[in-house]
Amino acid sequence: MNSMEEIFENVIINSWVQHFLRTPCQFNKPHEADAELIEIPGDSNHYLAITIDTVAEEITMGLYREPYTMGWVTVMACLSDLAAVGAEPLGLVVSVSVEPDRDKAFTSSITRGMEDACRTLGIFILGGDTNITPTISLTGCAPGLVPRERVMTRCGCKPGEDVFITSGVGIGNALGLVRLTKLPDNFFPEKLYRPTARIKEGQSLRNYASCCMDTSDGLLTTLDQLMRLNGLGFVIDCNWERILAPEVMELCNNTKTPPWSMIAGPHGEFELLFTIPAKVVDEVLAQSQFEGTNLIRLGRVQQTQAISLVLPSGRSVNIDMAPLRNLLQNVKGDPERYVKEFRVLGKKWGLE
């Protein structure tokens, strides 16, 4: 865990966490799970899983322009955290803070995004709080229950295990690319960004997975965080066409964007990335197919603490994600410098 603080975001979280006493009733330590896991008095079989998530930076940075997206993501981000620990959701509370001059069409569209996301997942908004603020900010908080014996965290994978994702990724970074480089919207319309929390999949995978985390910060960031938490590494030997969602591959082809950038960027979606022992792979694949999920094998866990990408040529390169994960802070949020330095890193890694 000593390498955790190489990453600016982890340092920030630790700078808040260090001031707080922790309850002995909490199963997970900081960073160790997508949702907080708490003992429930009188129920020795379950943990209460709970998570809070604010959608604000994505709006002020101009990533989301449609209020429907803002509402949708507020719900899905929380529920995805519950999915990643294998929890059954009990619902969601929301706190909506909008500017004083927003009209009814805008706020109704937020609520439609929230409600459609809830209907997609079969969950309910329980209540909430409303505020008038100078800048918009939407917060969701979702409680759930998970059997103690089956709970998934980010920790516990072992060398030789297989790494999977619940579906092709990259839609988050595809939208990010369009916004950062000011491409016309039709290259990747915002309505293609409707990432869905993998609640059912999480509940199924909790019977098998040795660790699990959602891809909300992008695929390579997810792998990098798991690497630091577990003191192990990953070999990714799957080809781009399988890793990336079809609409993301299409954007790459239309804009001559190298596919690696669609897994390296920091804006993800809500697929689950998880590891399973080799001996249960066939069972998990059969079970998932039965449930209508097409799992994608990314590669395997390795002893060496590195992310090794096997390129189409067969050559393998080790990716150091620290400079990329810290890049937005280092360029002080400047989008042009960000895109430029991002590509420089790709060249350095031998990916371009």
Add this chain to the structure above:
Amino acid sequence: MNSMEEIFENVIINSWVQHFLRTPCQFNKPHEADAELIEIPGDSNHYLAITIDTVAEEITMGLYREPYTMGWVTVMACLSDLAAVGAEPLGLVVSVSVEPDRDKAFTSSITRGMEDACRTLGIFILGGDTNITPTISLTGCAPGLVPRERVMTRCGCKPGEDVFITSGVGIGNALGLVRLTKLPDNFFPEKLYRPTARIKEGQSLRNYASCCMDTSDGLLTTLDQLMRLNGLGFVIDCNWERILAPEVMELCNNTKTPPWSMIAGPHGEFELLFTIPAKVVDEVLAQSQFEGTNLIRLGRVQQTQAISLVLPSGRSVNIDMAPLRNLLQNVKGDPERYVKEFRVLGKKWGLE
């Protein structure tokens, strides 16, 4: 309940709520309880109580200047909602959004406020989310458990029952007065505003109270909301010296502020206001004294849907809180007009 929509805030809440399907597993309807009350699968004895609260407007309006206060209130506001339903807290998750230029002293002071509030209540912060945003916003979300047979809501009081509060009130409006009228800080230093959630009291009162609500929006607003929800009214026949906290009475005396304004303003604290049948009053008072709480009797529930204030002269006036509750919206947030119109209402009611 037909009079609920006379109040702008209730209309706003309804405009959000109407878009959302409600789960059949929820005990309370909108507005009916300080926290949402949800059935827990596999536990027919308890509800999960959950509440979310954002502290943002109080900061942007300049009410809170000390980051310690901001952190303190974020915790206490949530825990007070749990107190008002009689729940046992399981902890708290927080989402902290601060401006990019805030220094470490500022953020540390927020966390100290949060942690001190947690230590005061014997609870723990479980985790959270951090964001960089153009304006500060702090959100807390607290889950808890409450026995189904003992849960308190805002509904259920009956004519003739007694109305109590857990302690003298007015510190919220005292701070509000100092800020709105630009009085020097020393008239009511911000550090006097450290309202404390009445968790233990709530757990004790759940055995007796017919309805309960916290005073977070001020005493008369609390009574007004209970009046609209229950279709009943209240006679308040207690004298000012008992209703107001000593430091608030002192501010009134020092500034010649009429005491009624300290219960009529919209910025409250976290005392519990509750009703109990006459036959258990002695038992509740004995129990509370044993537990170190000095309950204050405000008056009684009446059939007439009105808030009747009995003045020191013995004369009784009916207070229509609707214009006051809608005042901030009607003056479009202008503090000078607010103070002026506020006093006009007091004169109209015959209180000045």
